[in-house]
Amino acid sequence: MKNNCKFLFIIAVLFTFTMEVSKAQGQTNPNEAFKTTWKGFERINFKFEGREAHLTRPEKPLPGNPWLWRARFPDYHAEIDSVLLGKGFHIAYINTNNQFGSPKAVEVWNKFYRHLITTYHLQTKVALHSHSRGGLFAYNWAKQNPEKVACIYADAIVCDFKSWPAGFGTSEGSKKDWELLKKEYGFETDEQAKAYSDNPIDNLDKLAKAGVPILHTVSLNDHVVPPEENSLVLINNYIRLGGTATVSPCGSVVQKSNGHHYEIDNPEMVVDFIISHSTKNRPLNSSTYHQIRSGLQNSQIQFIQNKKGRVAFLGGSITHNGGWRDSITNYLENKFPETEFEFIAAGIPSMGTTPGAFRLVRDVLSKGKIDLLFEEAAVNDGSNKRTSTEQIRGMEGIVRHMRKFNPSVDIVMMHFVDPGKIETYRSGKIPEVIKNHNQVAEHYAIPTINLAKEVTERIDHGEFTWKDDFKNLHPSPFGQGVYAHSMIQFLDNAYAAHIENDGKITAHALPNPIDAFNYENGVLMDITTIKLRKGWEIDPAWNPNDGKKFRPNYVDVPMLISNVPGSRLKVTFEGNAVGIAVAAGQDAGIIEYRIDKGEWQKLNLFTKWSTSFHLPWYYTLASGLVNEKHRLELKIAHEKDEQSNGHACRIRYVYLNK
Incomplete structure (x- = not known):
């Protein structure tokens, strides 16, 4: 060009968005x-x-x-x-x-x-x-x-x-x-x-x-x-x-x-x-990348008539970091100046829809009735190599759990950008993870904001560059501004309708699920209830103290730990899915596990980030089970990854879909 x-x-940075x-x-x-x-x-x-x-x-x-x-x-x-x-x-x-x-x-x-x-x-x-x-x-x-x-x-x-x-x-x-x-x-x-x-x-x-x-x-x-x-x-x-x-x-x-x-x-x-x-050559219109579908009328009525609003942001690091989220909170406070808002920041780096579905109760629903949820996971679901089945089960689980808890909750689903998605769009295809998330959005008439496609086409339109302006999948202040600008335009359009004084909040339809084994009843199991066996212990306030990075809620908290090869653990549970949320650091080991005395399977807990990070990672060990009582057996393998310096398995949670 x-x-x-x-x-x-x-x-420009939209972090301090205000009205006139x-x-x-x-x-x-x-x-x-x-x-x-x-x-x-x-x-x-x-x-x-x-x-x-x-x-x-x-x-x-x-x-x-x-x-x-x-x-x-x-x-x-x-x-x-x-x-x-x-x-x-x-x-x-x-x-x-x-x-x-x-x-x-x-x-x-x-x-x-x-x-x-x-x-x-x-x-x-x-x-x-x-x-x-x-x-x-x-x-x-x-x-x-x-x-x-x-x-x-x-x-x-x-x-x-x-x-x-x-x-x-x-x-x-x-x-x-x-x-x-x-x-x-x-x-x-x-x-x-x-x-x-x-x-x-x-x-x-x-x-x-x-x-x-x-x-x-x-x-x-x-x-x-x-x-x-x-x-x-x-x-x-x-x-x-x-x-x-x-x-x-x-x-x-x-x-x-x-x-x-x-x-x-x-x-x-x-x-x-x-x-x-x-x-001339005006920027592309962000509305092109928005699907309002069932809209946000319920939250609009709630904010105007009841003058109270609880808004949650669920996602990974792009939601955890400051930026677009701050702009949206400022926008809502200025759009509805008489409304008393509570904002719940439930973004945790590295987390996609599977972690989101199982930590939903702890991080969001435990705060009370949610009126508006912003959900993003397209970057982490793709980069974390979640399968299409997991992507649909995770996203659908979040949607169904939210709407069983509050049938009138409005949900906005965002698809954020990364270099892989840019290349896929340029090849004339839709990224698989966005297709999967959109399948859920369309089924439940949930509004979407496709920032992955918008950023790609704005770059190709010559409006800015990835290298000099956006810079990273964790956006620069400029990139955060692009996100916020698009979201605010979406909200302006979604909240443009006149609300009558007698307008009523109505329940959203909850159709039959796309996948019967979606994670709509995801919960985190308290590890202190698990019966300990030889070689296993609970550190009530685990801290690596090794100078390596860690995530919030994965340090100075109870952790179920073993680093002894051959040590075993048995967990009885009820549900159709089970997994473990671990902190996988430089000494992460290999585990073997089986369900109901089935075949033993191996799982290497060491990740490509483990040398510098005690990475929180959700491993689903089994799903699609009959919804009844089961037994999970787990043991520390004698072998280990060649890059690891230990055999450790540190479990923050056992997670279940009941």
């Missing part, structure tokens, strides 16, 4: 924001990072909420703003006066950008408009954030502070502003300032590579900011790098301030430039 056609889709007046860091109390009108349009005025800021809103926003960001002198050539507002653009401004586009000013701009696109849902690519010294702000920010820039329009801008305010060229400069600039940048001498090599005219390669188009208007009679030392230098440098650049000399006879202020000959050209580059 050609660089100048590449459309990068950047979602945010609690974001640096902003004052929401009550201090106030609205005014500007040329007939609504303007929201507020403080951000202690600075005056405002956002002017169109009467009818264009799809995607494109916007223009004014850099310094926000009322100069304001006719462009008013035309754009009438055509559906938002106009934003923050006062960073006397900072001359310094690194500190750019950091404020970074925060302001994040605030605007999360709070007001503005398009992730912004058009920049700068005048005079505003060029220092616009270009210094754009060079750091090329993927966030739709286009740059500039008139009579400073592109090199050695020209103005320093006055080292033909410009008289400004001694007062020069001293302020040196102090802001931390220059102690003029020589240090002259050596600085990151003015707007410098380091434009990333901006050019991103294909950001630029348009400058200049006055050839400008003696304050001479174009020969500023715009014309920048334009030529940009073109040499392959960038798309246009410069339009002003022919107007109306020129003031030594040629620095002038009327634009053709403001319509500027407006068309901004609109064209802000509205």
